[in-house]
Amino acid sequence: MSWRNGLGSAGRSGVALLVGLALAAITFQAGGFSAGGTASGVVTGAVTGSGSLALTLRYALPLAFIAIGVVVSFRGGFFNAGAQGQFYAGGIVSLYVGLTLPTSLGGPIVAFLAVLAGAVAGMVWSVVPGMLRVYFNVNEVIGTLMFSFIAEYLVTYIAVGPLKSSAGAGQVAVTSSVPAAVRVTPASGISAGVVLGVLLVGAAVWWLLRRTRFGFEIALIGRNPIMAEVQGVETRQIGLATFAVTGFTAGLGGAIEILGPLGSISSGYDPNIGLTAILVALVGVLAVGGVLVAALVFGGLTAASLYLPIATGLPSTSLVFLTGLVSFVVTAKVGWGRWPHGLLRRARGGPDRHRDDELPVPGGTRPAGEEPPPPAPATSPGPVETSV
Amino acid sequence: MIVLGCVDVRVDFGVTVALDGVSLSWEQPGAIHAVVGQNGAGKTTLCRVIAGLTRAERGEVIVEGTEHPATAQGRRRKGVELVHQTFALPPQFTVAEALQLFRPGTARGGMFRRGAMERRWAGQLEELGFTVSPKALIRDLAPEQQQAVEITRALSSGSRVIVLDEPTAVLPPEAITGLFERLRALAAQGITFLVVMHKLRQVRELADTVAVLAGGKVVLPPTPMQTIDDEEIARLIMGGATEQAVTGASAVAMGLADAPEGLAGVAVPNGRQHAGGPASASASASASASASASASAAAAAAAADAAMSPLDNSRPAAHGAVEARDLPGSPRSEPAPAVLRVVDVSVSSIEGRRGLRSFSVDVRPGEIVGIAGVEGNGQQALVDVVVGLLAPRDGRVEIGGREASGLRIAARRRLGLRYIPADRQSRAVSLSSSLWVNAMAAPVSSGYGVSGSVRRGFLSERKLRKRGEERLERWQVRYAGSDQAMRELSGGNLQRVVLAREVDDDARLIVAEHPTQGLDLGGTGLVWEALRRARDHQVGVLLVSSDLDELFALSDRIVVILDGERVDELRPPYDRATLGHAMVVGAAS
Incomplete structure (x- = not known):
């Protein structure tokens, strides 16, 4: 990509983000919450508050892992929407390996093997729907989302089943915790190793x-x-490989989350991280650098959502609303170039429009087919301007 | 009374004239009238004007004795119905729903009763002898059943005149007989049909009269079938270029004679020197500086030389035969082993694409083999089978002496296969990718011609881009920077990028599919020269084209395809009448 194009897309992404935030502020104001207070609450919660930056980074790290992999699928035009499930699969398997292997092997070695196993598990969780996609043409959105649901139930299964500990209370069951020696981060969720x-x-x-x-062919x-x-x-092979890469990094994300700050899995664990990571990938204009920045932004929003209820009385779920608005605007951005054009064409194409295939139309008598749009539903990785 | 007709109808589409003062009249009701002509002759436009779907610049349409101005803004004309080439039924509707759509009846205040609706249409379908359930979904119907629904729909409007645009194009042969019987039965009841068709055999079988359009003009007014023979009709369809035999050599001359003004438009001064784009390039002196009004065949050759000169330099000694090789059209001393062998290949027909029936063709090095046929007679399947996009049901394909049936596209390309697709925007280029990516796409993906820039799957973007630019400049593509998006290029320039990728030093077999479609004369001249040059360098070329001038100008021999079968093979001197006859009827002898 020429750097100018890249800057252009990044700029548009930034504008979309700001518009989303502004819309949210207006809505909050209308709902009886102070927009100014919300804004300052977000800044305090994400950046300036004590420990805020650490919290922002802690939430940005798994997002970044997942989103980096999502970029690969999306660049290939495959809408791998199942990062959530691949994240779960990585978490579950790394937890299992972390708990099963004897710590006598050495903490770091067990941790490494557990993280690796988690990544491979995420890969498997992505490749299976990937195979359904490339060999049987099963829509990858359906396939990957279905696998996410399966993974979600596996989380509950593992928490109430094989790895259950006595720590759970009430309706919530919790697995045993990974010994500290096997953890990749302390409870803060940040370590040099994970950042690296x-x-x-x-x-x-x-x-x-x-x-x-491989990358050249993905872009093609x-x-x-x-x-x-x-x-x-x-x-087919290349498509399948993109699924593998996405699953691998999502699995990594799950592994470092479980072997890091959480240490265990409780039933009903639902960080809603998969869809946010897709958003991160899109806001980051499907470029690795952009994704790292976007991950910090969304990590900051997550951190702020913990602080907002204290500062402004906004329910913490208002963050869901906020990210929803941002995703709305970001994907609408994709439409700027497309929709009006398509609508115009449709409006002009009355009954007088020729469907004539035997006219010597300049430029070829075959239908001047646009390139097929990427197979994407609501949020499209669409014509984000990247290039090899 | 004139049952159907038009007076002095003219239709322009931008600068092209689709119909030019067309006057036709059919007087016999309850008969089947055929209109024939080449692609682009204006047949479909005529149908649409008659049905009121296309607005004419001027003229009138007569339906059952009543005159209507043809210039009215597109609205379906009463009393005449058009059955489209490709059916326009909503696939997710049931038959009854599709028939009911926009028709009065059954529905009261916007409500309708499904049962009543289905009974109504079941009766209609039965009356016409169609065995289609009104409950079936349109998308589950066979083509002939969809057509039956369309015809039912057309008749249910009370129209006594039905226009059918290529009704046999999508039908399997066995269904065609059924359709013909039904049309004849309806005609006997007084319905008048106007039918557009491609195959003379079918016209002969079905129609009472025939009219011929060529280049938007009437070249034969409606004439009873008994009074005209196939040869005469074929001659008129082919543009009346008649008995005059077109030899290979004179066709070449014809092509070159066309070249000058076109080349003046495209021949860019030596691209290798330019860095900043066309502006600086135009300053450099080169052969095509002379490409002004006086540019001649020599200039064409010079431009082509510039384009292909790297080929000359780099062709290894193994191809030393180049110089010794005879000019096209002259007799060859000994047949070299074929670079492409298609042996008894069969491919099933699917909707929208005719298959192949035990089709065979060989292409030898240094030979251009033309494939002639009316569009949709299996050319697409042939190309796809050779390129590797389609697995034949039966038979085999050899490329460069190697069995290729099981080889993927990349492997075939490594054997020297190159492909210039007709559908440029979807098959040939990626519009949103950069120029150099487009130029290097196949070499990188298939693994050839990238030495130094790709090693074990790792690539140097800088070197790759440089190689891409070399290719672009060799073919004098006009561009500002090679990371420009492909969609910024014009049609002729875009095809140069395709040539830059597909006509390279490693090419052994080029499949060229309508390579000049939509190009202006200059672009056409360049493509022709590229293919001739490739032939002169011992590349085999399989040329699929519907442009007879192109086939005559380039082909060392022409294989005629009809309905997926090889029906004839012609050698120079070519003759339009013979070829035309073979294309629509079959073998001459």
Whole structure:
């Protein structure tokens, strides 16, 4: 991508974010909460408050892991919407391995194996719906979301079943906790290793996209799958590989969350992180650098949502509303270039419009097909301007 | 009384004239009248004007003795119904719903009773002898059943005149007989049909009269079938270029004679020197500086030389035969082993694409083999089978002497297969990708011609881009920067990018599918020269085209495809009448 294009998309992303926040402020004001107070509450909760930055980073790290992988799928035009499930799968398996392997092997070694196992589990959780997509043309959104539901029930199963501990109270069952030696972060959720991990994964994915044939082919498929196939791209294999990468990093995210700040899984654990990560990927204009920035922004919003109820009396679920608005605006941004054009064409195409296939129309008599739009539902990875 | 007709109808689409002062009249009611002509002759436009769907610049349409101005803003004309080439029924509707749509009756105050509606249409369908359940969904119907619904719908309006636009195009052969019987039965009841068709055999079988359109003009007014023979009709369809045989050589001359003004428009001064874009490029002196009004065939050759010169330099000694090779059209001493062999390939027909029936064709190195046929007779399937997009049901494909049936596209490309697709925007280029990515897409993906820039799957973007730019400049693509998006290029320039990718040093077999469709004369000249040059460098070319001038100008021989079968093979000197006859009727002898 030329840096100018990149800046342009990033700028639009920033504008969308600001518009979303402004809309939220107006709504809060109308609902009887002070918009100014909310704004300052967000800043305090995410940045200036004591310990706020640490909290922001703590929530940004898993988001970044997942979103970096999501970028790969989306660039290939595959709307892998199941990051949540892949995150769960990574968390569950890393917890299992972390609890099962004897600590006598050495804490870091067990931790490494557990994180790796989690990543592989996330990969499997993504590749299965990926195979349904590339071999049987099952819509990947349906497939990956369904797998997320399965994973969600597995979370409950593992919490009330094989790994159950006596720590649970009332209706909530909790698994045993991973011993401290196996943890990748302290309770704060931040460690040099994990931060380094995000940067490494980010660098690896950047390199994959920009410096390998694989990345070149992903971009071809994402932009025009038919053309890619004609050029000799093995579209199925490449598509499947994008699912694998996305699942791998989402699994990593789950592993560092469970082996990090949480240490255990409780029934009903639902951080709603998968969809937020998709948003992070889109706001980050499907570029690794952009994703890292966007992850910090959304990590900050999450941190602020813990603080907002104290500062302004807003319910913490107002964050869901806020991210909803932002996603709305971000995806509407995609439409700026497209919708009006399409609408105009449709408006002009009255009954007088020729469907004539035998006219010597300048530029070719075949239908001047636009490139197929990326297979995306509500939120589309669409024409975010990236290029190899 | 004139049952159907039009007077001095003219239709323009932008700068192109689709119908030019067309006057036609059919007087015999209860008969089947055929209109034939090449693609682009204006047949479909005529149908649409008659049905009131396309507004004419001037003229009148006569339906059952009543004159209507043809210039009225598009509105369905009463008394005449059009059955489209591709059916316009909503696929998720039931048959009864589709028939009811926009029709009065059953519905009262916007409400309708499904039962009553279905009974109504069941009766209608039965009356016409169609065995289609009114409860069936449109999308579950076979093409002939969908057509039956369309015809039922057309007749239910009370219209006595029905226009059918290529009714046989989507039907399997066995269904065609049924359709013909039904049309004849309806005609006997006094319904008048106007039918657009491609195949003379079918016209002969069905129609009472035939009229011929060519280039938007009437070249044969409605004439009883008994009074005209197939040869005459074929001759008129092909543009009346008649007995005059077009030899390979004179066709070449024809192509070059066309070239000058076109080349003046495209021949950019030597692209290798430009860095800042067309402005600086135009300053450099080169062969095509002379590409002004006086540009000649020599300029065309010079431009092509510039374009292909790297080929000359880099072609290894193994291809030393290049110089010795005879000019196109002259007899060849010994047949070289084929670079492409398609042997008894069969492909099933699916909706929208005709299959192949035991089709065979060979292409030898240094030979252009044209595939001629009316569109939709299996050309697409042939191309897809050779390229590797479609697995044949039966038969085999060999590329460069190797069995290729099981090979993926990348492997075929490594054997030297190149493909210039007809559908540029979807198959040939990625509009949102950059120029250099488009130029290098196949080499990177299939793994050839990228030495130094791709190693074991790792690529150097800088080197790759440089290689891409070399290709672009070799073909004199006009661009500002190679990271420009493809969609910013014009049609001719865009095709140059495709040539830059597909006509390279490693090419052994080029499949060119309507390679000049939509291009102006200059672009056409460049493509022709590229293919001729490739042939001169011992590349085999399979040329699928519906442009007879192009086939005549380039082909060393022409294989005629009809209904998925190989029906004839022609060699120069070519003759339009013979080819036309073969395309619509089958083998001449």
